[in-house]
Amino acid sequence: MSQSSTAGTWRSAADMGGLPGLGAIDPPPEEVLFHDAWERKALALTLAIGATGSWTIDHARAARESLPRYSSNSYYQTWLDALDVLMQERGLASATELATGISEAPSVKLPRTLFASDVAAALARGSSAARTPQATAKFSVGMAVKTSMVMPRGHTRLPVYARGKKGVIAAIRGCHVFPDRHSARPTAPFDDRPEWLYTVVFDSTELWGIGAEAGNHVSIDAWEPYLESA
Amino acid sequence: MTDPKPTAADDHDHDHDHDHGSELSAMDLRVRALETLLTAKGYIDPAALDVLIETYESRIGPHCGAQVVARAWIDTDYRDWLRRDAMAAIASLGFSGRQGEHLVVVENTPEEHNLVVCTLCSCYPWPVLGLPPVWYKSAPYRARAVSDPRSVLAEFGTQLPLATRIRVWDSTAEVRYLVLPLRPDGTEDLSESELAALVTRDSMIGTRVPLLPEPPLTYSQQSTP
Numbered sequence: 001m002s003q004s005s006t007a008g009t010w011r012s013a014a015d016m017g018g019l020p021g022l023g024a025i026d027p028p029p030e031e032v033l034f035h036d037a038w039e040r041k042a043l044a045l046t047l048a049i050g051a052t053g054s055w056t057i058d059h060a061r062a063a064r065e066s067l068p069r070y071s072s073n074s075y076y077q078t079w080l081d082a083l084d085v086l087m088q089e090r091g092l093a094s095a096t097e098l099a100t101g102i103s104e105a106p107s108v109k110l111p112r113t114l115f116a117s118d119v120a121a122a123l124a125r126g127s128s129a130a131r132t133p134q135a136t137a138k139f140s141v142g143m144a145v146k147t148s149m150v151m152p153r154g155h156t157r158l159p160v161y162a163r164g165k166k167g168v169i170a171a172i173r174g175c176h177v178f179p180d181r182h183s184a185r186p187t188a189p190f191d192d193r194p195e196w197l198y199t200v201v202f203d204s205t206e207l208w209g210i211g212a213e214a215g216n217h218v219s220i221d222a223w224e225p226y227l228e229s230a
Numbered sequence: 231m232t233d234p235k236p237t238a239a240d241d242h243d244h245d246h247d248h249d250h251g252s253e254l255s256a257m258d259l260r261v262r263a264l265e266t267l268l269t270a271k272g273y274i275d276p277a278a279l280d281v282l283i284e285t286y287e288s289r290i291g292p293h294c295g296a297q298v299v300a301r302a303w304i305d306t307d308y309r310d311w312l313r314r315d316a317m318a319a320i321a322s323l324g325f326s327g328r329q330g331e332h333l334v335v336v337e338n339t340p341e342e343h344n345l346v347v348c349t350l351c352s353c354y355p356w357p358v359l360g361l362p363p364v365w366y367k368s369a370p371y372r373a374r375a376v377s378d379p380r381s382v383l384a385e386f387g388t389q390l391p392l393a394t395r396i397r398v399w400d401s402t403a404e405v406r407y408l409v410l411p412l413r414p415d416g417t418e419d420l421s422e423s424e425l426a427a428l429v430t431r432d433s434m435i436g437t438r439v440p441l442l443p444e445p446p447l448t449y450s451q452q453s454t455p
Contacts, residue, residue: 016372017349017400025370025385027437031363033287041261043286043361044279045268052273057404061351075352075367080260093267101263107271116277123285126327126357129404157402159349161376173332173405197403208377216396218376221403 010151011160014065018161018208042076046083051122053111055086056192058183062155063089090186131194133175138224139198143169146230147200147222155183158226162218165206166230170219171199178223195223291360292431294325295408298335298358299434300426303413312410313337320358320408330357330406336399337410338436343394344409345383345436347375348401355406359431366435376400386437409436417443 016022034040050060063082064070070078087093092108114122139145149164157179174197181191201219204212254262268274298320302309311319316335320326333355336344348354349372354362365371374382379396383389390396399407411433417425420443432438 012350014350016369018377019369019373022370022373025365025368025374025382027363027365027386027432031365031431033361033363035364036255036257038255038257038261040283040287041265041279042257044282045261045264045274047282048274048278049268064351071369075364077257080257080264083264092273093271097267098264101266103267103270107273110273113273113275114278115275116281119278119281119285122328123290124327124357126329126331128331130332157350159400159402161349162400171334173334173403176332176404179403197405199405201397212377213380213396216379216398218398218400220400221405223403 010153012065012155013067013070014061015160017159039076042080046079048114049083049087051112051114054090054092055186056177056182057127058155058177058179059086061179062183065155129176130174131177131192133196134193135196137172137175137196137198139169139172139196139227139229141169141171144230145169145198145200145227148226148228152180154180156180158222159220161207162200162202162220162222165202167200167202167206167219169198170201173197173199173221176223178225180223180225195225197221197223198227200227286356286361290325290357292358292429292434293426294323294360295355295358295431295434296426296429297323298325298408299410299429299440300422302335302410303417303425304422309410316408325357327357329353330355332403332405333358333408334405335408335410336397338412340391340412341393341395342397343383343390343436344397344399344407345375345379346399346401346407346409347372349373349376350400350402353401353404353406355408358408359434363431383437386432388438409434411436411440414440414442416445 060082063085064078067073067078067081069081073081084098087098088095090108094105097104145167147158147163147165147167175194176197177192178195181193184191198221199219200222201217204216204218205214207218265276265279269276301323302312308319312335316333320333338344352362352367354366371382376398379398401407411429414428417428428441428443430438430441433440
């Protein structure tokens with residue numbers, strides 16, 4: 001499995017904050033965006049099929065981090081593996097079709113298609129996560145909060161290193177779709193009910209203990225269900 | 231898009247960028263099969279793929295964010311606008327959209343240096359910086375930026391004064407952060423475009439600081455053997 005469960009902590013393979021032993025970053029002096037031509041195509045195919053509206057970015061993230069090969073895959077291999085999962089889950093293509101490239105079954109009607117002439121406008125428009133608030137925000141800037149200790153086994157965006165920690169509300173970012181619900185499998189009802197989103201700032205020593213450099217801070221963006229008053 | 235397209239497997243007509251005579255890797259074959267399938271099923275317009283690649287290889291990149299930074303350095307009204315409403319201020323220069331729907335600018339000061347990471351995946355402000363570099367997506371950066379930022383900066387050759395605190399922004403939601411670095415000393419006489427040339431991608435992520443201006447040649451330097 002791509003998740004690990006040690007000392008009672010269920011952790012997605014994608015959740016890397018604070019993990020030890022991963023070595024140096026070793027940034028190259030000149031960065032190339034793509035190592036191989038296929039990576040360009042992997043990017044473009046992912047964006048083009050993603051633009052059909054068949055799934056959300058939260059579905060895509062959930063599919064990527066659930067891959068058995070998440071830790072050993074290269075970045076764009078992960079994107080392609082997740083595409084296979086997302087398309088099969090929705091009946092857009094079968095495993096055989098994906099392996100051969102030959103269409104054997106009728107296609108599914110998708111919400112829209114991204115045509116070349118629409119690319120610039122579609123990219124410039126983007127896809128806002130903000131929604132009309134259903135309730136007033138529970139917290140305000142400057143309030144002390146504590147993050148949830150819950151260890152969800154599905155998709156979530158509260159990193160393990162920031163769970164059960166005391167912080168302060170630094171900003172209210174609006175009312176955004178909630179990934180934990182928004183990423184539900186296609187067998188469950190689609191749910192884009194929003195939650196208030198906050199930037200929560202922590203002292204480094206609260207997160208990493210007395211060995212951390214005092215005076216430094218780390219912030220996350222956290223939805224209201226991740227937070228309680230402290 | 232309507233019903234199944236009558237397209238046959240004539241996939242090679244648009245596939246004009248493969249290397250003739252070289253051996254195709256398993257990954258080359260896989261993306262080719264995927265493109266063929268998605269085209270045959272009518273899910274994608276293959277011409278859109280070329281436009282997408284061209285957009286993120288040439289049109290959208292760190293030169294966009296550098297314009298924002300240079301403008302903020304020379305125009306205090308614009309800098310105030312960035313603080314108040316980064317979305318509008320950045321859109322006024324023509325940059326908006328995918329993976330930048332909720333942009334926030336964080337401003338370095340002598341007291342505090344900002345560093346941006348996404349520990350959960352690779353969230354990055356595409357409209358102003360383009361695609362993330364490989365190291366930004368790597369496990370070591372995602373692991374250590376939050377837990378040991380000063381050593382991360384050192385690996386990039388960035389030595390901040392010890393009195394400068396580090397503030398790390400973990401992009402765990404759809405908010406995307408752009409660092410507004412400190413303007414280097416000795417740049418008072420530079421034009422906006424000369425300033426923009428000093429603003430590197432890494433200085434807008436926070437792993438480095440902007441380039442220094444080339445010192446003007448003096449007679450003594452010119453005469454040095």
